Amino acid sequence: MSQFTLLFSSILGGLAVIFGAFGAHALKKILNEDQLKSFETGVKYQLYHAVVLLIIGYNLTLETSLEKYMVYSFMLGVVLFSFSxxxxxxxxxxxxxxxxxxxxxxxxxxLLVCGWILLAIANV
Structure with missing residues (x-):
């Protein structure tokens, strides 16, 4: 589970950099200011949660159900949030x-909020 989490976080992080550059350069010409800010919000949340998953993947065993639900909440949450x-x-x-x-x-x-709550519970 840890290896999958690390792989997933690496892919999310790499895509966030690509999407951020794409938004800053190519999309700047076709998006209005509000649209660009919304796109940047998606990129920021994707990158933040890629880092969180990277830290989790290195520091937790991810063997308990609680830890697995936490990781899945972050993964699914960032995909649904940012990509939508x-x-x-x-x-x-x-x-x-x-x-x-x-x-x-x-x-x-x-789902992202649930992931943060489960992270807090896992560390109590």
């Missing part, structure tokens, strides 16, 4: 807004 923001922003920029992604973003955020 990317989809919403990009589809909006091309006037084909994917409205079904709207409810997915807060669900991802809720």
């Amino acid at each position: 923001i990317y989809g919403l922003v990009l589809s909006s920029a091309y006037n084909k807004k994917l409205r079904f992604l709207g409810p997915i973003t807060p669900l991802g955020g809720l």
Whole structure:
């Protein structure tokens, strides 16, 4: 489980750098200021949680159910949160807004909160 967590966090981190550069350069020309800020929010949360998963992967055994649920909450949460923001922003920029992604973003955020709560419980 630790190796998978480390691999997943590495991929998330690398993609965050790529998406951040893409947003700062290529998307700057097609997104308005609010859209760009939203895209940057997705990138920031993705990178923050990639680092959290990296630290967790190196410091916890991830053998208990609580620890596994924590990791899965972070993983699924960041994918749902950040990637739904990317989809919403990009589809909006091309006037084909994917409205079904709207409810997915807060669900991802809720999973991220659950991950943080489970991290606190795991360390009590």
